[in-house]
Amino acid sequence: MLAQIVLFDGFDPLDVIAPYEVLCAGSDVIGGELEVRLVGIDAAGPVTSGTRGLRLQAEEVLRPEEPGVVIVPGASGPIEGDPDEVATIPVLLARIAGTSLPGLIERAFAAPDVLVATVCGGSLALAMAGLIEGRTAVTHRLGNDVLHAAGVHVVEARVVDDGDLVTSGGVTSGLDLALHLLDRQYGPRIAHAIERLFEYERRGTVWHASGRAPIAA
Amino acid sequence: MTNVLAGTWAVTMRTPIGSIEAEMHFALNEGGFSGTATGKGETVPLHDITAVMIDTGERVTWTQTITKPMRLHLTFDVLVDGDRMEGHSRAGRLPRSTVTGRRI
Numbered sequence: 001m002l003a004q005i006v007l008f009d010g011f012d013p014l015d016v017i018a019p020y021e022v023l024c025a026g027s028d029v030i031g032g033e034l035e036v037r038l039v040g041i042d043a044a045g046p047v048t049s050g051t052r053g054l055r056l057q058a059e060e061v062l063r064p065e066e067p068g069v070v071i072v073p074g075a076s077g078p079i080e081g082d083p084d085e086v087a088t089i090p091v092l093l094a095r096i097a098g099t100s101l102p103g104l105i106e107r108a109f110a111a112p113d114v115l116v117a118t119v120c121g122g123s124l125a126l127a128m129a130g131l132i133e134g135r136t137a138v139t140h141r142l143g144n145d146v147l148h149a150a151g152v153h154v155v156e157a158r159v160v161d162d163g164d165l166v167t168s169g170g171v172t173s174g175l176d177l178a179l180h181l182l183d184r185q186y187g188p189r190i191a192h193a194i195e196r197l198f199e200y201e202r203r204g205t206v207w208h209a210s211g212r213a214p215i216a217a
Numbered sequence: 218m219t220n221v222l223a224g225t226w227a228v229t230m231r232t233p234i235g236s237i238e239a240e241m242h243f244a245l246n247e248g249g250f251s252g253t254a255t256g257k258g259e260t261v262p263l264h265d266i267t268a269v270m271i272d273t274g275e276r277v278t279w280t281q282t283i284t285k286p287m288r289l290h291l292t293f294d295v296l297v298d299g300d301r302m303e304g305h306s307r308a309g310r311l312p313r314s315t316v317t318g319r320r321i
């Protein structure tokens with residue numbers, strides 16, 4: 001199984017590195033059968049994040065049909081400002097719609113054994129591109145209203161598991177996302193071992209549409 | 218319902234990812250108003266158009282769904298006064314944003 005974390009111009013470094021390290025550590029404790037790669041949209045090579053020009057290297061190009069998980073991070077950049085003047089985070093995320101990523105993610109959704117997961121604004125980028133209308137998801141708390149405006153059912157949980165779409169909240173929730181993916185794929189002992197190693201325990205309940213629904217108060 | 222609204226309007230609206238401009242076309246038919254909005258790269262229908270005369274002009278509301286530059290479901294509420302329209306649009310839970318238009 002392959003985990004591919006997508007790099008694009010302006011990505012948030014922690015959105016990428018948190019799941020990268022958790023999944024790599026998880027791979028180590030199952031004998032290496034999970035491959036983890038940073039991938040580019042159109043080309044391998046260095047990609048510049050949105051934080052002080054920090055760069056990470058895309059090892060290869062995203063292969064959307066490869067069984068496993070494709071993780072889309074969010075962007076980092078200015079939060080405040082007139083979007084006509086400043087490339088705020090929503091503006092950066094909207095630019096992704098103009099790249100070949102939406103088409104690749106569409107193929108990932110269509111592939112039988114591929115999960116699409118997002119950290120922070122990654123779900124917002126997919127929503128802006130019209131890829132997750134009617135799905136249940138979450139993004140950074142500052143973006144949940146925009147996510148809702150794009151036609152997504154927003155659930156304010158740290159991780160929302162909607163089948164082949166698993167989304168998580170702001171920045172650090174990438175840790176919780178990756179631990180949930182390990183748990184879902186390999187079981188709680190693997191996730192627990194990595195929690196111990198990282199001295200980090202997941203927060204809150206992973207939301208998914210099973211069991212009983214609460215009666216509205 | 219009057220014919221004040223019918224015609225073509227150049228409309229500017231603000232969204233979380235910046236201002237967008239569109240050309241709105243309203244037509245008065247037997248069953249009421251119909252309309253379309255043409256923006257960057259797409260033309261979408263206007264739904265649920267209502268127009269009511271009030272003291273200061275004609276109050277017009279409608280909804281539309283755009284996909285470019287991003288997927289948004291927008292609800293409009295504007296006042297048409299002669300060749301100008303002014304009001305706001307709203308997308309989901311986002312704060313309402315200003316809409317201005319002029320007849321072309």
